[in-house]
Amino acid sequence: MTDFELFIGNKNYSSWSLRPWIAMTQKSIPFRETLVPFEFEKGNPAFAEFSPTMKVPVLKDGALTVWDSLAILEYAAECYPEKILWPEDRSARAEARAISAEMHSGFAPLRGACPMNMHRPPEKRAVNDAVRKDVERILAIWNRCLDTFGGPFLFGDFTIADAMYAPVSSRFATYMLTDDPVARSYHAALTGTKAWQTWEAEAVKETWIIPSSED
Ligand SMILES: N[C@@H](CCC(=O)N[C@@H](CS)C(=O)NCC(=O)O)C(=O)O
Numbered sequence: 001m002t003d004f005e006l007f008i009g010n011k012n013y014s015s016w017s018l019r020p021w022i023a024m025t026q027k028s029i030p031f032r033e034t035l036v037p038f039e040f041e042k043g044n045p046a047f048a049e050f051s052p053t054m055k056v057p058v059l060k061d062g063a064l065t066v067w068d069s070l071a072i073l074e075y076a077a078e079c080y081p082e083k084i085l086w087p088e089d090r091s092a093r094a095e096a097r098a099i100s101a102e103m104h105s106g107f108a109p110l111r112g113a114c115p116m117n118m119h120r121p122p123e124k125r126a127v128n129d130a131v132r133k134d135v136e137r138i139l140a141i142w143n144r145c146l147d148t149f150g151g152p153f154l155f156g157d158f159t160i161a162d163a164m165y166a167p168v169s170s171r172f173a174t175y176m177l178t179d180d181p182v183a184r185s186y187h188a189a190l191t192g193t194k195a196w197q198t199w200e201a202e203a204v205k206e207t208w209i210i211p212s213s214e215d
Contacts, residue, residue, distance in 0.1 A: 004024070006032070008057050009038050010206055012117060016055070018199060023076065026158050027084075027085060061079075069104070070164070073160045085160050095145075109133070110131050110168070113127055116170050118174070122173060131177075153186075166190050169187045
């Protein structure tokens with residue numbers, strides 16, 4: 001029995017918050033959500049009350065604090081093994097962990113140039129070579145996974161790997177970064193989930209604006 005409270009940032013902008021939120025929502029894992037907006041350019045001092053890093057997401061479970069999206073997802077997977085948050089097959093699970101770790105530690109050019117911004121109307125963005133390289137690498141990952149495991153999600157059913165790449169798919173759509181049909185069908189699978197639709201509906205209603213993400 002858990003007592004999960006997930007602290008998140010603005011739904012419109014907080015890509016790291018989306019990851020555990022969408023996985024736990026999609027897998028019907030019970031949690032309370034506490035949204036604390038980052039409205040200040042230098043960070044919100046209120047984060048100090050719940051976050052050892054001054055960042056979100058953070059998961060509390062009773063006396064336990066778990067920070068960092070991937071650690072939260074791992075903890076949720078351990079608490080709820082029956083929810084199959086990672087693929088059941090060991091090799092597939094290893095690959096899912098590899099691409100999740102690659103996302104977690106990489107793609108800085110893409111993340112810097114194309115921040116998640118769900119209320120932004122889609123418009124093609126010219127990107128530099130480093131961003132283009134990130135896009136090509138992500139498309140290679142998605143193509144391989146969807147071809148190998150048959151879709152509609154990266155490893156068949158929804159897993160943590162999809163949670164890790166969901167904000168990337170949002171960015172690809174907002175900045176029109178690819179015409180790849182596989183990316184389009186993967187985006188359709190993600191946006192077809194009730195979890196994505198709930199998050200996005202709440203994101204676009206938010207009125208907080210982060211100017212640096214609106215360039
Ligand atoms: N590695 C962390 C990154 C967390 C992170 O950068 N969160 C951003 C929001 S998406 C944040 O809290 N930024 C506030 C700040 O830096 O002041 C994770 O995976 O959770």
